[in-house]
Amino acid sequence: MKNLFGRSWLIAVFIFLYIPIVTLVVYSFNDSRLSTVWTGFTFKWYVDAAHDQELIDGLIISLKLAFMSGTLSVIFGTFTAFVLVRYGRFKGRGMLASMANAPLVMPDVIVGISLLLMLVAMQKWLGFPERGIGTILLGHALIGTSFATVVIISRLREIDHHLEEAAMDLGCKPFQVFALVTLPLIASALVSAFLLTFTLSFDDVVIAAFLSGPGSTTLPLVIFSRARLGLDPSINAVATVIIVVVSVGVIASSLYQLRAGRRRQREVAEAYAQVKN
């Protein structure tokens, strides 16, 4: 009985999770402007979206921003993770850990408003920075750093710390240890962290709303302002494109990981089988 109960629960929740996504895709092909009454199949919303300059500009800005945010997040996340895991006790460690933890759960509005106030104050005293992509980047990079730190820390903990000692024993100075041993071994976590922070940045509405300036309207901001007004099928078109791209990416990476894991298991088994013979 538990099996049946389990299965139905799983299916029910999965349906709940996917209905909105399916609706988005289905209605992107709907001929009607009132996007909930089905009148016919069409590609016209895709064509519209492709010519929509506001959407395209937003997309480009969001992609640039997400890329830069991902990069900064991984860099600072690596520093934070490394210091928290490998440096033992030091003055201010608790504070660093709290500062790294807080943005994980802090509501975006608080981050947004606090950064905005600081930037305005800086502008008053120092004359810069002007609000724009750079300022949004700061907000995204802060939140990204926290997420990247968590991902990288969990990978760092998995690595046998004797490996780094062995490297030093064999003649590596600390920086060489990091570059030749630590970095290659956490590479997968760095990639995951990048993808995660890229997505968070690409998706963000609130921080961008607080910290953007003229000419730095991100794609989510465009969508958000339109969505407030009502339903717009071009949004469905954009949504479907994003969904397809992301799905392909997620499925591809899952398959890759699965295959790599299987190959490794096989190799280990072979090694032991050979020794027996």
Place this chain on the structure above:
Amino acid sequence: MAPVIANTDPDVLLRIEGVSKIFDGVVKAVDNVSLSVSKGEIFALVGSSGCGKSTLLRMLAGFETPTSGRIYLSGQDITDLTPYQRPVNMMFQSYALFPHLSVWENVAFGLRRDGLRKAELAERVDAMLSLVQLSKYGKRKPHQLSGGQQQRVALARSLAKRPTLLLLDEPLGALDKKLRESTQFELVNIIEQVGVTCVLVTHDQEEAMTMASHIAVMDEGYFLQVGTPDEVYEVPNSRLVASFIGNVNIFEGKVDEDEPDHITVRCPECTHYVGHGISGVPGMNVGVALRPEKIQLSAQKPNKAHNWCEGEVVEIAYFGAHTTYHIKLDTGMNLKVQQANLTRKTADDLTWGDRVFAHWTRDAMVVLTE
């Protein structure tokens, strides 16, 4: 306890002087130890978990700095040098092979840091791999090797730079019993072939005694005794050392006769006649240590005044090659006796409940004052 200093050979390679390590101002992991290791010898630090042997090894490697004391290698003070500045290499218990590098690259790793020319580097690595008989496995990654093979790579890697001192951290700990025996000899052969001085750390006293030329028994951060394996086994300097290494029976008693060539010790169980003098006085409390394999068993009462006692067989443990008997003496003491099984089992063999006499020679015991 006073610091124990081993041989003061002019051929000394490693000298540790009064080294202590205190963690967090409270935990004394290593307590004022001093020792000398000669060139080319294998030196073992033995002790149970937490005795400080690993901490001492790490200080030799450079991963910890002593709270006090100095370490000299080839006459040079290396106490404050970082691990990468020392001509010391270590083989880790977990092997610590770099998973993202091939076997060949693992062994070459240390050599690359030295900036060797390409040809010379390749020659060295190949030589190392053939030394451990893994020449054909160069391209494999560590996870594609068995445990024993991984160990050999770790050994090759630690020898590649021709270190002045080689450190081994529980070298056989990760192997199963059968593999351990064969690996023991292989390991010693390779080390002697290369001629490198070696300090190894282990909790397995058998391992220490078979592999090393000198051993130091450690407990709670200091050396209980330092000496050759047979010295430590046959002439332990305290009850602690006697019971740590191998099995032992310890009788407590008082010195009766005290002559230059012999003493007798009166114990509740029996009277010992020890064939050598000691620096002590009559009436002194001593312990007499007697190893199980030095005791003989017979059904008849021995025809001598000392060095025998009587009891009942309460436990028999058959180990195939030898048998251990537990004899309960009349005073309640449990005497452990070990006998090699020279012949196959017969119906006349001792069995549970038999009354038996245990006896030994005058040279079989060691008198302990501590």
Place this chain on the structure above:
Amino acid sequence: MMFKSILPRIHGLFTVRNLVIAVPMVWLFALAAAPLLLVLDISLAHMNITSVSSLWHWADDELTLKFNFGNYLYLGDDSLYFKTYLSSLKFAAVTTLYCLVLGYPFAYFIARAPAHLRSVMLMLVMLPFWTSFLLRIYAWKALLADNGVVNQGLAELGLVTSPLHMMHTSFSLTIGMVYAYLPFMVLPLYATLVKLDGRMLEAAADLGASPFKTFWLVTVPLTKRGIIAGSLLVFIPAFGEYVIPELLGGPRTLMIARVLWDEFFSNNDWPMASAVTIVMILLILVPMALFNRYNDETKLGDKS
């Protein structure tokens, strides 16, 4: 431990180690801590027509601090603010509860599933997470509108005669919140559930416990960490959620983030907005401290 004692000591303060620590410290302080201190400062200041005067006053070689508690007093007086804070806490709590009720069995069944199915299901859970959050909330607008998909479906099935008014209500807001935050509950729960040793459950059964008892006496307590982490991961951000109430909520659904937004963008009253923010932070201070404690990724101990 090793990096501490073996790095060569150069110039006391400016060791490599200290410089490496300084990088993330300065970065995080500048972006996370300093701005919040500024918010506190402004919340205690006055608002002139064009600018905000600071609470620090320097005049005649004297530095005085003028604390203007007016904003906070106003917050305390105005019952609307009080109601809004309360309402936000309520919605956050309800969302957390629904996520837990829905998410725990969900995570449980995935964790108990055979290995190959597990990875597929995890992937299916993660997929919505990677697609735009904004777009998925937008989709609910289409689903719950008066002429939306759900109503159409119900009408087709003959279950209703006139459309159910679902948009811009507590109902739509709650559905949207639960939908958005469910993955955040499921993942930490799954992480602890998958580590659960099945043998403990077998031991309980062996000792005579029914499946029901086993669940409550063994499984739940052992996954306490995951439950707390997941709940905090939902509760705290849900409390300060802006987008979902804006798109799916209505005039009756009071959420503090919307108030904050209006105060900031529409009224331009920065000191007021700052005060609202500070009170928000105070309200989530305890949950955040709890989260900090349970997030053992960044903890000391087992550090290498």
